[in-house]
Amino acid sequence: MMPPHAQDGRGSKTPLGDYVQTHLDREEMSSRELVRRSRDPEGPGKLQPQWMNDMIRGDVPPPALWRLRALAAGMSTNENGVRDAAGYARQLKEIKRLAAIQWYELEEVVEIEIEGGAWVTVSVPPDLSEEDRLKVVKWAETMARDLAPE
Known part of the structure; x- marks a missing residue:
């Protein structure tokens, strides 16, 4: 089990990566499983395992919006492939907030x-x-x- 990660984005250089890693730990899910569930609901975009691992480490440039949507979709989709619409909206909002902090150095x-x-x-x-x-x-x-x- 990995150590706890920052939940609010403060004090971390990779708040989005920390948020995703915390989700993986809490759900006892592999990053590959999250990638499998992560498809952009508004287009054909599909995340790749290497991008996910690099993003968690903070080794990617600012992601395109479709990647954030795909990540939110993956984090709000259960093991049976059913997406929680309200969960998706909450995840997307938080993912965008953390991405703004991580890549654009916005404190809050x-x-x-x-x-x-x-x-x-x-x-x-x-x-x-x-x-x-x-x-x-x-x-x-x-x-x-x-x-x-x-």
Whole structure:
């Protein structure tokens, strides 16, 4: 069994890799099994075992969105091939957040939803007070509303 991995992306250079490794450990699943389940639900993309192993170690460039979707699909699909739609949405959201932290050095990422299912992502500096963090979030919400199509 591998040592525990960071769950929130803080203090790790490979938060997405840690998240996936924790999933593999918790589910007692091999990376090959996860790869077998990982297909992009929006296209023909299919993950490869070497990419998965390299990603867990942090040895890949920023992945294309289809890879993140495929990974989320794999992590929300059971051994019988049945995907949990709500689980997929949660996994994809967390995978995108961790990818932003890992590859774009965003310390903390807040997603703000706006009308029509659109959203904006904002990096919030972790050393801000709670009051200042709320100001940043309110500013982003205002910006998102102003950018939303009428």
